Amino acid sequence: MKNFSYLANKPIAVLGSGAVGKTLAADSKLAGREVRLYGSKEFAEKSIANLHRTGIVLDGIQRNRDNFKRSGKAFLDLASSDMKEVVKGAGIICVATNAMRHEALFKELIPCLEDGQVIMTFTDNFACLLLRKMMRETGCDKDVIIGGWSSAPFGTREEIINGYRLPHVGVKYRAISLRGAALPHKDSEDFLQASKYLPSMDSVNQGDGPVMGNTILDIDFANVNPVIHVPASVLGVSSMENWSLVYGNAPNSYSMYSHGLCPSICEVQYKFYNEEITIANAIGVSCPDYKYEMFFSRRSVLTQEYMGLDKDGNDNVVFPLNQPSDEGNVGPNSIHHRYFTEDIPVSCKIYHELGEKFNVKTPIIDSMIVIGGAFHGKDYFTESKYSLEYLGIKNLNKEQLLNYLNNGII
Numbered sequence: 001m002k003n004f005s006y007l008a009n010k011p012i013a014v015l016g017s018g019a020v021g022k023t024l025a026a027d028s029k030l031a032g033r034e035v036r037l038y039g040s041k042e043f044a045e046k047s048i049a050n051l052h053r054t055g056i057v058l059d060g061i062q063r064n065r066d067n068f069k070r071s072g073k074a075f076l077d078l079a080s081s082d083m084k085e086v087v088k089g090a091g092i093i094c095v096a097t098n099a100m101r102h103e104a105l106f107k108e109l110i111p112c113l114e115d116g117q118v119i120m121t122f123t124d125n126f127a128c129l130l131l132r133k134m135m136r137e138t139g140c141d142k143d144v145i146i147g148g149w150s151s152a153p154f155g156t157r158e159e160i161i162n163g164y165r166l167p168h169v170g171v172k173y174r175a176i177s178l179r180g181a182a183l184p185h186k187d188s189e190d191f192l193q194a195s196k197y198l199p200s201m202d203s204v205n206q207g208d209g210p211v212m213g214n215t216i217l218d219i220d221f222a223n224v225n226p227v228i229h230v231p232a233s234v235l236g237v238s239s240m241e242n243w244s245l246v247y248g249n250a251p252n253s254y255s256m257y258s259h260g261l262c263p264s265i266c267e268v269q270y271k272f273y274n275e276e277i278t279i280a281n282a283i284g285v286s287c288p289d290y291k292y293e294m295f296f297s298r299r300s301v302l303t304q305e306y307m308g309l310d311k312d313g314n315d316n317v318v319f320p321l322n323q324p325s326d327e328g329n330v331g332p333n334s335i336h337h338r339y340f341t342e343d344i345p346v347s348c349k350i351y352h353e354l355g356e357k358f359n360v361k362t363p364i365i366d367s368m369i370v371i372g373g374a375f376h377g378k379d380y381f382t383e384s385k386y387s388l389e390y391l392g393i394k395n396l397n398k399e400q401l402l403n404y405l406n407n408g409i410i
Helices: 005-009 019-030 083-087 099-112 127-138 185-197 199-205 216-222 224-235 237-242 256-260 263-283 300-307 343-357 363-376 398-407
Strands: 012-015 035-038 056-059 072-074 078-080 092-095 118-121 145-149 154-161 164-174 179-182
Touching (some): 005 185, 012 019, 019 035, 019 164, 083 099, 099 127, 127 145, 145 185, 145 216, 164 300, 179 216, 185 398, 216 263, 224 343, 224 363, 237 256, 263 398, 343 363
Parallel strands (some): 012 035, 056 164
16 A cells, blocks of 8 residues: 555645635635646636635535534635646545546546546546546656545535525535445555545545445446436436425425425335346446435435434434435436436436447336436437547457456556
């Protein structure tokens, strides 16, 4: 195992200035580290322009079994749309953007990489596969560790008032366990070790600890967003669209968890999950093990991420479907929310193609792609740029794919 003590004295670079990026940056700064935040030129005026003056307020209930909390106003060392300025000399680089922006971000990042850096993607969403492919294509051979996490280390929201983004993030919960792995997998032990030098992972490392997936594909199957968000958002769309206009509730107060979930949708989530398991087994990689009853809660399988399991492997806390709850984050607020525009054309599309490649039928996942595409007037089977070819693994057979995932040989 490598000695990563050098990371303690190096800046942390956070790429992405949305809710997750701002929270990662503020959290790490409040822990006493030097932190730089990158926001793309396209969004810089709205997302980072005034942070040097306002700072970022981090607060929220921060629910977790171990009562870990960190709050305050953080003034970052740098907030810039200059990638080179943000990344130069950094130790850990956190990627915290919507998957659709990964390619553009990586084009800027790759020429700036330095030996010894550790890149962590939150949530991975096939980012590691794309980044390694782009590095090969550009001839980048920097000695870096690249790995991803199954989720962000917290559920967080940026405060927005009538379209105006305030420098304020509210953390709903903090994870006490996350699943992570590197590409290639031979770097995974080092990748998890390096997470001890990212303060935003403190609740995980001081809780039940990170869990090592057996490859980066394991992490992409462990991403709870598609299995939770997609069926609940697609099948609950009428509740969402009627929430204010018909039912008279406050705009942007709809929660897919609190108001959309019901036993029938949870059944679909469970079947979606079983299609993921079947694909993972066909490839020869792992997938988290969730019990059937874990899906029938107003937080679905997410609860164990921040409240843990009991001695029998059951959820410490269950939020019954027959009772109201405000535990869940708000959203989605329209069919243009990332629960639709990211989770369907990215994760669902790749699951579909992996199923085709390894002879696994995916009728539930496919139905979500069809209906979600109908909402947007698109055929995501043909129009989504996310494909096995896009990720650089289309022409690999099972043995070759596993060799690449484990050893980086392609």
